[in-house]
Amino acid sequence: MEYFLQQLINGIALGSIYGLVAIGYTMVYGIIGMINFAHGDVFMVGAFLALIAFLALLAIGVTAIPLALFLVLIVAMLLTALYGWAVERLAYRPLRGSHRLAPLISAIGMSIVLQNYVQIAQGARVKPLPPLIPGGYTLIEGGGFAVQVSNVQIIIVVTTLALMTVFSWLVSATRLGRNMRACEQDLKMASLIGVDIDRTISLTFVIGAALAAVAGIMYLLYYGVIDFFIGFIAGVKAFTAAVLGGIGSLPGAMLGGLLIGLIETFWSAYFSAEYKDVAAFSILVLVLIFMPTGILGRPEVEKV
Amino acid sequence: MAVPTKPATSPRSAKLDVAGALKDAGLTAFVAFGLFSLMLGLRTETGSTGRLEIFPRPGLLATAVAAVFAGRLMIALIARSRVAADIGRSLQAMTPEFKKLDRFATPVLLSLVLLTPVLLYSEHYLLAGILVLAYILFRWGLAPALLALALLLPILFYSNRYLLDLGILVLTYIMLGWGLNIVVGLAGLLDLGYVAFYAVGAYAYALLAQNFGLSFWICLPLAGILAAFWGVMLGFPVLRLRGDYLAIVTLAFGEIIRIVIVNWQSLTNGPNGISGIPRPSFFGLPFNDSEEGFAAHFGLEFNPVHRIIFLFYLILALALLTNFVTLRLRRLPIGRAWEALREDEIACRSLGINTTNTKLTAFAMGAMFGGFAGSFFATRQGFISPESFVFMESALVLAIVVLGGMGSQLGVAIAAVVMIGGFEFFRQFEQFRMLVFGIAMVSIMVWRPRGLIATRMPSVFLQEKKIIPADIIDEARQ
Structure with a gap:
């Protein structure tokens, strides 16, 4: 029972990270109907920017960890958002209105570009960072096993919850959110009634990238080590999460992320760690076969 | 779909719009600076203490941003001047001329192909191969030429x-x-x-x-x-x-x-x-x-x-x-x-x-x-x-x-x-x-x-x- 609780906590923390990345996928898919394959690598860029910014702050003498982390959060979110914007502007906007596979190929190309750009700029070796936020709480102690929750895990879950609240408010109550929902329903119609769709799509990418940057920082804090290749697997899993939750649905992305995180953690805990990715993907296949629109997705009506 | 047209690309602006191009390039360079600042400007490397340390690379950053500025400036100037349009137009005007040349291509190539035995005899296999391929390319098109190239490659x-x-x-x-x-x-x-x-x-x-x-x-x-x-x-x-x-x-x-x-x-x-x-x-x-x-x-x-x-x-x-x-x-x-x-x-x-x-x-x-x-x-x-x-x-x-x-x-x-x-x-x-x-x-x-x-x-x-x-x-x- 204690073991189960411990895995539950670990799974929720991991799932929050996946969920934040998944939001980027699901928003872009909802609005322009493309798989933004480079999003996983934008997440990786975010983690790298955070690492570099943190080291730079240490070098110029900002040693108070909370202040440094706050500044890192701001810098990484801003710069990663810039990356998201640039990717959309360079690789996707010229292809809007083209056939379905064109932006996908261009996105795969962009993913290769980002990976190799980071590899050349920062080297192929893994980048370790000593744990910044030590400590934690012991919840239950019994049966020779203590259920612990670390401060990093608390920060991850709290930040995710806060961001989700802000983000839901943004989508449901602001003008930008209204524009985004209009674009999601019908791009052409939205532009006819005066929604600046280029701007809306750009902002969607910007927000998605900023959330991915937060996920990147959390990944860095949680695992303490990053390399230029983390984007691929995390991206595929986050996309799996988006599909699992119902692509185009924001609560769905978060739910899917949590589920993927939990499945992965429990599978590694009770069965075998080698096959944890297989478990996540198999669940995806099963869900798609029996629930093709995902858990919270709207059924899509095919029209002639 | 709606791609925003730049006002300066309209044919009316006969003069080079240098100021606009400079502004455009400046903005791009600014964005590039934002993109490259941390990633290229600083490098993380494991230092002597075994921990990650940071090494600034201002030269590389400046070069990268300058390259983006120059590249964008060139593209903007070409797009804003009429050079590109002129080249395009003259190329179009020349197309019928090329078509006329096409008539001579086959006889010329055919006579060249007749040279092949001579080339083969004098052991200029590569040249002979190229001639045959060129003939096939002009006579039957790209696909047979590619096939012939594939067939001949191990021999050549x-x-x-x-x-x-x-x-x-x-x-x-x-x-x-x-x-x-x-x-x-x-x-x-x-x-x-x-x-x-x-x-x-x-x-x-x-x-x-x-x-x-x-x-x-x-x-x-x-x-x-x-x-x-x-x-x-x-x-x-x-x-x-x-x-x-x-x-x-x-x-x-x-x-x-x-x-x-x-x-x-x-x-x-x-x-x-x-x-x-x-x-x-x-x-x-x-x-x-x-x-x-x-x-x-x-x-x-x-x-x-x-x-x-x-x-x-x-x-x-x-x-x-x-x-x-x-x-x-x-x-x-x-x-x-x-x-x-x-x-x-x-x-x-x-x-x-x-x-x-x-x-x-x-x-x-x-x-x-x-x-x-x-x-x-x-x-x-x-x-x-x-x-x-x-x-x-x-x-x-x-x-x-x-x-x-x-x-x-x-x-x-x-x-x-x-x-x-x-x-x-x-x-x-x-x-x-x-x-x-x-x-x-x-x-x-x-x-x-x-x-x-x-x-x-x-x-x-x-x-x-x-x-x-x-x-x-x-x-x-x-």
């Missing part, structure tokens, strides 16, 4: 082992591209896990040959059948899904296969891979310097290049088989059903086409050719490991299919030559190779979203065969 470059190896690599990707073209180009199903079938074929050959001592020629069809079987196994549950779901499921399947190969140590030897895979024999004659070897049997001097040339023609034959089968299938009811399915799935269903079976056959066919290519890969390398079957390979093959122009056999061949050949060309810049490759992928897509060969020949027509231009093809509506 008998001693150039590097070029032969490159040719084999390109042909492998052409074959994979043609195989995937059945699934993506003809049936319109987006498959991101094609490498899985390639892996199944490779491991099928390696394991069957090592454990049961079966020869390549028995394993080849078996590998194809196994891959097709996996295609059906995967396809059966998932093919009712819509396009993008199918993409992600196939991607997941590709990853699952790879992870299983990595972890199933007792069967596949895990990440260490399988080595010592039997090499192919020339219908029972091994390529070695023994008494019963290929060279001894035909009274030739033993030369390791014999095997390379045999492999070259083997993969050429396999690729041509793929092409032939695809072209024939397109004319059969099943091929027409594939193409109809790509154009409109609902219409297909209302016409009584069993969409599941149709998709399944396309999937199985594509998988089978992937399996063939896989077992060829295993026998050529003699060593396989899970590292050869990563997602990048699927993406590469899919990129070849899409960049070539989906459904176009010639386009796939050209795209494979350009991508793989270009990739090899950058070998001396090892570090930047993948970066350039990615940039090329994005730029080709932005430049020609419908691929290099964007027109389409209908396989069924009334009275007269008309080329369908790209802009009226509504691709893969699903």
Whole structure:
């Protein structure tokens, strides 16, 4: 029972990270109907920017960890958002209105570009960072096993919850959110009634990238080590999460992320760690076969 | 769609708009500074204390931003001046002149070809080959010329082992591209896990040959059948899904296969891979310097290049088989059903086409050719490991299919030559190779979203065969 609780906590923390990345996928898919394959690598860029910014702050003498982390959060979110914007502007906007596979190929190309750009700029070796936020709480102690929750895990879950609240408010109550929902329903119609769709799509990418940057920082804090290749697997899993939750649905992305995180953690805990990715993907296949629109997705009506 | 037109590109602004171009370039440089500031400007490296330390690189950052500024300035100036438009116009004006020249091309080339025996006699084989190829190119077009080039390559470059190896690599990707073209180009199903079938074929050959001592020629069809079987196994549950779901499921399947190969140590030897895979024999004659070897049997001097040339023609034959089968299938009811399915799935269903079976056959066919290519890969390398079957390979093959122009056999061949050949060309810049490759992928897509060969020949027509231009093809509506 204690073991189960411990895995539950670990799974929720991991799932929050996946969920934040998944939001980027699901928003872009909802609005322009493309798989933004480079999003996983934008997440990786975010983690790298955070690492570099943190080291730079240490070098110029900002040693108070909370202040440094706050500044890192701001810098990484801003710069990663810039990356998201640039990717959309360079690789996707010229292809809007083209056939379905064109932006996908261009996105795969962009993913290769980002990976190799980071590899050349920062080297192929893994980048370790000593744990910044030590400590934690012991919840239950019994049966020779203590259920612990670390401060990093608390920060991850709290930040995710806060961001989700802000983000839901943004989508449901602001003008930008209204524009985004209009674009999601019908791009052409939205532009006819005066929604600046280029701007809306750009902002969607910007927000998605900023959330991915937060996920990147959390990944860095949680695992303490990053390399230029983390984007691929995390991206595929986050996309799996988006599909699992119902692509185009924001609560769905978060739910899917949590589920993927939990499945992965429990599978590694009770069965075998080698096959944890297989478990996540198999669940995806099963869900798609029996629930093709995902858990919270709207059924899509095919029209002639 | 609405691409914002820059006001300065209007023909009225006859003068160079330098101020506008400078502003444009300045903004771009500012964005570039933001992008590069941390990533290029600072480098993290493990320092003397064993911890990560930071090293500033202001020079590199300044160079990168300056390069972006200069590049953007040049593009902006060209776009804002009328130079580009003028060049375009004069090129257009010259087209009829080129057409006139065309009339003379054939007689000139023909007379040159008559020189070939002389060249052959004086042992200028390369020159003779080029002449023949040029003649074929002008007389019959690009596709026969490419085929002739493929046929002649081992003869022309008998001693150039590097070029032969490159040719084999390109042909492998052409074959994979043609195989995937059945699934993506003809049936319109987006498959991101094609490498899985390639892996199944490779491991099928390696394991069957090592454990049961079966020869390549028995394993080849078996590998194809196994891959097709996996295609059906995967396809059966998932093919009712819509396009993008199918993409992600196939991607997941590709990853699952790879992870299983990595972890199933007792069967596949895990990440260490399988080595010592039997090499192919020339219908029972091994390529070695023994008494019963290929060279001894035909009274030739033993030369390791014999095997390379045999492999070259083997993969050429396999690729041509793929092409032939695809072209024939397109004319059969099943091929027409594939193409109809790509154009409109609902219409297909209302016409009584069993969409599941149709998709399944396309999937199985594509998988089978992937399996063939896989077992060829295993026998050529003699060593396989899970590292050869990563997602990048699927993406590469899919990129070849899409960049070539989906459904176009010639386009796939050209795209494979350009991508793989270009990739090899950058070998001396090892570090930047993948970066350039990615940039090329994005730029080709932005430049020609419908691929290099964007027109389409209908396989069924009334009275007269008309080329369908790209802009009226509504691709893969699903």
